[in-house]
Amino acid sequence: MSEKQALLSVENVETYYGNIRALSGVTVHADPGEIVALIGANGAGKSTLMMTIFGMPRARTGRIVFDGKDITQLPTHEIARLRIAQSPEGRRIFPRMTVQENLQMGASLDKLEFFDEDSRMVFDLFPRLKERINQRGGTLSGGEQQMLAIGRALMARPRLLLLDEPSLGLAPLIIKHIFEAIKELNKNTGLTVFLVEQNAFGALKLADRGYVMVNGIVTMSGSSADLLANPEVRAAYLEGGRH
């Protein structure tokens, strides 16, 4: 793998839930400006890796380095302050707060200093959110909630955006819209995106590179085109399940 400075590098990380090992010796990295996809089946450990990067749960062995700084032992909120933002699994928006308040929560690192500017950017990306600005988060549709989760993460002015299953439970048309928005963001601002997806085809089409995870182990890695062409990947994740 390339020896230039990666923005995020996860080295040999093992994570346990009690005595159960969820990740074993995981090594992945994301270079600046890249979209990296991590694909795998249910329960493969994708979300665990995502949360481990955020220190919930903490990695038992191995190292997680962001921009040259070891973040393995940092508390979660300090990891977030390094400008790693996340749209977590299950979206986790604040249901009783309005869309605007949710976005404000996302901007709390800068104490709302760039709120107007950044919220305009989010609304350009997801015009639907603007229509619903004073509506409570819990009353949004699934797709809108996903947009809000991504928008809230973007409000933190991230250098690295972690997206956990942004396509989960959404209609194909909305998935397409969200993926296009991510691509646009990456192209326009050079934002580095680390994407976890079950929807392997869509994710690999979007990403520059990809990893395949099975039972807490990274079994394959390579450029998206290579993975899309790989017969094993095709058999396990693509054939029959195309979105």
Add this chain to the structure above:
Amino acid sequence: MADTQKTGRESVFAKAVKEGLLAAALALGLFSLIVGFRTDQNIRNELVLNQRWGLLAIFVLVAGVGRFLLTAYITPWNVARNKNKRAAVEREQSTFRKSFPKIGLGLLLTYPFLVILILTAYNGSIMGGLQGSLKYVDNFGIQILIYVMLAWGLNIVVGLAGLLDLGYVAFYAVGAYSYALLSTHFGLSFWLLLPMAGIFAALWGIMLGFPVLRLRGDYLAIVTLAFGEIIRLVLINWTVVTKGTFGISGIAKATLFGIPFTPGPTGFAALLGLPNSGVYYKIFLYYLILFLALLTAWVTIRLRRMPIGRAWEALREDEIACRSLGINTTTTKLTAFATGAMFGGFAGSFFAARQGFVSPESFVFLESAIILAIVVLGGMGSLVGIAIAAAVMIGGTELLRELEFLKRIFGNDFTPELYRMLLFGLAMIVVMVWKPRGFVGNREPSAFLHKRKMVSSEFTKEGHG
């Protein structure tokens, strides 16, 4: 069309009669042993069985008739009302709702004088009005406002930050005892000790906060419950300092800019040339607690619009999301505990100054439960709802003392105030059935893009906000 309506009406009636009889039979079966018989000890220490058929009949009648009315009238009326409501736009009542806090505030500010005015007219003399108003200003006004303040303080912890605290009375106790002890030992004035009591209570809030940082929900509730009991037991057993169950008496009263409310020549009444009366002190206390309560409300409203208040609310909604947005949940929780506790401490020191006497008796778990019940009944997070709930519940229990005529119905040894918990229970059930999120269950957003009108009903009815 009319015919089907009529038969529908009749079938409802028949159903109601049937259900009413069933409920009466059930009540008879259930209560005949519980209510119908009562064992008493007579003068020779023997057990005697008393039969109370009259009371049993009342219970059965209430159950039967209640069920009948519910099925025959209230349920159809409710269904019809809901139908109408859907058609009507909710804008109508919003003008009343919007001005309600202002009307309420005006009433609160003039309450003692209104009472005096009414009683003066009623008694025909100003002195009679002043003396008569004592009860209303003290038992109703001050008592209710203490609970309003406590509930608003607890609301910061439970309603905003979502941390279920069953030991809130501990901070009330800390405030009361810090005033009582520092005032009796060092002779410090109320105005100096009021903020100090708040600070002490806040420190205790942080001390409680640290060990429970990792707990949520039920576990947090149990630990806070234990904390409240520990404080009470310390107060009982640390007799050297607290005088145990005897309590501390002779606590100095509060003064108005150094003017004491005593009958002497330097007292408030003499200085203003007013006739001597205890009522001035009560009116002063009323405005003091009103000021403290409004301070609590004002701080709550301000904090909700600030990052820390926003963080509390976000913490209530989703702790993990909060952390991954860079919010330090440790300090957020601790500030919630400390702020809530501080207002408990203020209320405590006021309580000590008002009573002139504190003992551990006043800080039992039941008090915590009542304060929490008020917060839940009023709708977590809603200041107006909580104030209404406090007025209804505390005013209701005070009112029970006044209902002398109940003695004529239930006999002379009937003490209505013993039934105040029943009132709480009933109110709980009624409100939870009628409005599961409390009196004012809707959370007011604290930020708007354009105007408040923008929260349009067409969006909000889509799901459940």
